[in-house]
Amino acid sequence: MLREYICDMTTVSNTSYPKEKIRILFLENISDIAVKNFRQQGYVQVEKISKALTEEELINEIKDVHILGIRSKTQITKNVLEAAKKLQAIGCFCIGVNQVNLKEATKKGVVVFNAPYSNTRSVAELVIGASIMLIRRIPDKNKSAHEGTWMKEAKGSYELRGKTLGIIGYGNIGSQVSVLAEALGMKVIFYDTETKLPLGNALDAKSLKELLGRSDVITLHVPETSATKNLINKSNLKFFKKGSILINYARGEVVDLDSLSKAIREGYIGGAAVDVFPSEPEKNGDKFQTPLQNCPNVILTPHIGGSTEEAQQNIGEDVSVKLFNYLEKGITNGSHTVPALSLPPQEGAHRILHIHSNVPGVLSEINTQLSKHHINILAQYLKTNDDIGYVVLDVDQKISAQAFQLLKEVKQTIKVRMLY
Numbered sequence: 001m002l003r004e005y006i007c008d009m010t011t012v013s014n015t016s017y018p019k020e021k022i023r024i025l026f027l028e029n030i031s032d033i034a035v036k037n038f039r040q041q042g043y044v045q046v047e048k049i050s051k052a053l054t055e056e057e058l059i060n061e062i063k064d065v066h067i068l069g070i071r072s073k074t075q076i077t078k079n080v081l082e083a084a085k086k087l088q089a090i091g092c093f094c095i096g097v098n099q100v101n102l103k104e105a106t107k108k109g110v111v112v113f114n115a116p117y118s119n120t121r122s123v124a125e126l127v128i129g130a131s132i133m134l135i136r137r138i139p140d141k142n143k144s145a146h147e148g149t150w151m152k153e154a155k156g157s158y159e160l161r162g163k164t165l166g167i168i169g170y171g172n173i174g175s176q177v178s179v180l181a182e183a184l185g186m187k188v189i190f191y192d193t194e195t196k197l198p199l200g201n202a203l204d205a206k207s208l209k210e211l212l213g214r215s216d217v218i219t220l221h222v223p224e225t226s227a228t229k230n231l232i233n234k235s236n237l238k239f240f241k242k243g244s245i246l247i248n249y250a251r252g253e254v255v256d257l258d259s260l261s262k263a264i265r266e267g268y269i270g271g272a273a274v275d276v277f278p279s280e281p282e283k284n285g286d287k288f289q290t291p292l293q294n295c296p297n298v299i300l301t302p303h304i305g306g307s308t309e310e311a312q313q314n315i316g317e318d319v320s321v322k323l324f325n326y327l328e329k330g331i332t333n334g335s336h337t338v339p340a341l342s343l344p345p346q347e348g349a350h351r352i353l354h355i356h357s358n359v360p361g362v363l364s365e366i367n368t369q370l371s372k373h374h375i376n377i378l379a380q381y382l383k384t385n386d387d388i389g390y391v392v393l394d395v396d397q398k399i400s401a402q403a404f405q406l407l408k409e410v411k412q413t414i415k416v417r418m419l420y
Contacts, residue, residue, distance in 0.1 A: 019043050022327070023064050023086075028052050028071035030093045031316030041324055051283055059083040067323055069093055072303070073282065076100040081108055088417070089326050091319040095119060095306065096251075097336050098224055106337040106387045109355035109415035113322040113334050117172050118314035119306030123249050124176035126305055128184070130273035131160060131217050134245045137271070137297050156270075161185035166215025168208065168231070169222035169250065170196040177219060178202045189214060193227075212239040217247065224251035234259040243270040249305040252276040261291035264298065271297030275305045330392050330419055339383035339390045349378045350400035351419040354391040357412040358384045366391060369406045375399050388414065 023045045024038055030048065038046050052073035053061060062068065062084045069091040070076070076090060081104045090100060092114040105112050133139065136157045144151045165181045167174045167190040178188045178199050188202040191211040198204060205211035208231075212218065218240070222228045232246065233256040240246075246269060248255050255274070263269040274292060280303060281288050292298050306315075325331040329345070330353045332338045338355060356362050363382060370377060370393075379394040395403045400418065407416045 020045070022066045023047070024067040024069070025049070025061060025065045026069040027074050028093075030069050030071065031312045033313050033316035034069060034091075034093065034320040037317070037320040037324065041328070055079060062087065067091070067327070069319070069323075070099065072096065072099055074099060076105070078104045081105060081110065084108075084110070088415075089113065089323055091323045093312075093315045093319050096223070100336075102336055106385075107414070109338065109388065111326055111332055111338045112336045113319055113326075114336070115315040115318040118318045119308070119311035120172045120176050122308040122311040123173050123305040124180055126275075127173075127177050127219050127247055127249060127273075128180050130247055130299055131165070131181075131219075131245065133299060134247075134271040134273060134297060135160060135163070135217065139271070139297050139299055160217075163187070163216040164189060164214055166190070166205070166211040166218045167202075168192075168211065168218065168220050170198075170202075171221060173249075174219075174221035175199050177221070186217075208236065209239050212236060213241065215244060216241060217245045219247040220250040220254055222250050222254060224253050229253045230256045232256065232260065237263050237269065240269060242268055245269070245271045245273075247273045249273070249275045252278040252280065257291045261295055264292075264295045271299075273299040273301070275301045276303055328419065332390065338388065339385050341381055341383050341390060341392060343381055343392055346379050346394035348397065349394035350397050350403075352393045352395060352400065352404055352407060353415070353417045353419065354393065354407050354410070354413065355415040356389050356391070356410065357414065358387055358389045359412055362389060362410065362412050363391065365410050366393075366407065369410065370395070370403060373399075373402060373406060375403045375406070 019042045022043055024043055026034060026048045029050045035046055035048055055075065055077055058080050062080060064086055065084065066086050066088050068087060072094045076099060078101050081101065087110050089111040090105065092100065092112065094114060095116055097112055097114045100112055102112060141151050162185060164187045167178055167188065170190040170192040174190060178190065181188050182200045189205045189211055190202055191205040191208050222231065231254050237259055246260065260269065260272060264272060272292065277290055290300065292300060322334050329343060330351060331342050333340045333342050354366065376396045377393055378396065381392040383390050404416065404418050
């Protein structure tokens with residue numbers, strides 16, 4: 001296991017917030033830009049591990065960790081969160097957060113961030129690239145050339161121009177694919193469960209069945225939920241145009257791969273590009289199997305849709321800034337657990353964060369306790385979701401320590417932290 005320990009004691013600044021005692025753990029070879037950002041801000045206990053950890057390994061590692069950075073392989077379970085007594089925030093250096101038990105993280109007041117937009121361009125470009133390769137049947141011709149067979153023919157090869165692209169899920173990635181496809185002269189239709197404003201000349205299909213029947217190329221950009229599991233299955237594969245192409249760079253459970261494999265081998269579906277799978281190896285070099293192996297005109301890639309140097313740098317920048325802003329300022333914009341708050345600085349005050357169960361009377365108790373002890377609140381912010389409330393208080397510096405102790409004693413308290 002590759003570990004990097006990054007320490008630079010010269011960067012430590014004197015503040016009431018003990019940066020030199022904060023332990024930060026990055027897993028899965030997260031971009032060095034994240035490490036650099038924390039070093040520049042004076043955090044000296046930064047550890048980087050090149051791989052994902054099992055639940056047991058992570059439970060052993062996380063006991064004294066304040067900030068955890070992961071990608072898509074590391075699973076943050078209830079048991080992991082139970083062991084993470086000092087954990088303040090988790091940064092998911094990727095698009096999704098389904099690898100984190102968000103319900104449990106919310107209960108424990110652990111803030112969870114991700115980077116929903118940072119690698120959208122990388123995925124969108126690969127979708128277009130795969131569309132061109134498949135509609136020209138390049139995978140088969142490439143295989144033959146490697147095997148020493150010359151296959152120079154135009155039969156079954158087409159241009160993208162004038163063809164119809166069907167986009168299922170018109171979100172951050174789907175809409176970018178839409179723009180790129182139109183630039184290549186494609187017609188674009190999309191289907192989404194929510195009402196979305198079309199970009200360019202894209203048209204909103206009235207149903208999934210309509211989209212499947214009209215499209216020459218179908219690309220999936222939906223989350224993994226109970227509603228999207230096996231969204232493309234034996235039944236609706238029958239609605240596809242004969243010879244059409246399917247691209248899945250979304251989530252592995254969205255397509256029934258056995259049914260897709262059968263449809264391709266029988267010649268009904270013209271080809272596919274798949275980057276995500278229901279079961280994926282833990283690390284590079286592990287054995288990998290899928291029903292799509294050795295299917296004609298199929299491109300299989302190892303979950304690298306967003307894996308470009310540019311995307312990883314953007315993600316490293318985005319998530320590390322969110323983590324830093326929470327540590328230093330209490331800002332929770334982009335959080336999937338603690339309610340989002342953006343706070344201006346308050347001169348001449350100490351800032352205290354209070355996370356509590358969202359039940360009636362907590363804010364009243366906070367204000368009553370502080371008022372009873374003549375503690376002046378210079379500024380106060382509150383936001384709640386269904387499960388928890390998040391209060392930020394700026395109090396007089398002279399009595400902030402007393403205020404901090406009083407807030408710890410408030411019923412329904414989950415976490416209290418003094419920032420500065």
